[in-house]
Amino acid sequence: MPVPTDAITSSHTPTADGALTLPPQATDAGAENTGQQSTEVVEHDLTFDGFRYTCRIARRGPLDTQPVVILGGSSQDRNSWQRHEKWLTPLSSVITVDLPGYGTADFLPAKYGVDFLAAAVRHVVRELGIPRINLVAACYGGAIGVRFAQHYPHLLERMMLVGMTTVIPADYAVAMERWDGMIRRGETEPIARELADRFMSPPGTGHVRKKAAVARLVYQQIASQSPEQLRMSAEHNSRLMRHEWYRPEPTPDIPGLVVTGEHDTLTTPAMGRTMAACLPTARFMTIGETDHLAPVERIADFADLMARFCTDRPLENLPYASEPEVFGTSRPA
Secondary structure, three states, rough: OOOOOOOOOOOOOOOOOOOOOOOOOOOOOOOOOOOOOOOOEEEEEEEEEOOEEEEEEEOOOOOOOOOOOEOOOOOOOOOHHHHHHHOOOOOEEEEEEEEEOOOOOOOOOOOOOOHHHHHHHHHHHHHHHHOOEEEEEOOOHHHHHHHHHHHHHHHHHEEEEEEOOOOOOOHHHHHHHHHHHHHHOOOOHHHHHHHHHHOOOOOOOOOOOOOOHHHHHHHHHHHOHHHHHHHHHHHHHHHHHHOOOOOOOOOOOOOOOEEEOOOOOOOOOOHHHHHOOOOOOOEEEEEEEOOHHHHHOOHHHHHHHHHHHHHOOOOOOOOOOOOOOOEOOOOOO
């Protein structure tokens, strides 16, 4: 899911592998006349199976829950969620990752699939010495997140999936082969237009907040990719076509939440309900006036939903979302 980063970059210098730490609890001394504690940020360069990658950790104030690890879509990077952090860092550490093959990490050949990337997430958790995490995983990150839950259930406290399905939509799979050729030929502007149209709901579907602005950002992000970014995008498409997206393996019985945009036409609410029904314990919700790019169309509301879920606060009667629907394989027949 190419979600715009809003040109946010990090100025923090990555630390060496030998000094892996979570940020210390922040103090008021770092906040200048804001009345709030400042956010402490640490970055670590790590290596997994020979591939270098980077994780970013942000924290502010006392912690109320386990660290939140966010796995974004294929065109997101570790800086894409900074605008959500102010709602999350008062409650927990927030960890975002450029996994191998994405962001500023090393190029990852397509022979390495979802299993490898899930193992890389486990590597992050182990290197940071975290017993259990809250996992928020969106679109392609959702495929990695589910595989992580299936293979490393002892590391999970809760799991929230965003725009996740059990199958890649058939028309999207067909289009990927065409996009792969376009990327390899350097046809960035045509594919940027196609992808912007694909990820936004079509006219007449329903009102979507910030639709025009987000569509422009998606187009600009894809059209301005560097040769190395295009190479990684092409390899990502090959990875999608070569490896299983979803595998019906046992998933831990932990609190689960599946979310889609109300007007998402790529990973539809019906697909989200199917995904929720595959988890032992899950609720399903839609976010109003959004499509596939709900996390950037309603940043504050999406961040509030993440914070509520990760701290076991009520999800009912929220002005920006539908009422929770209860699903799960562990429900009594």
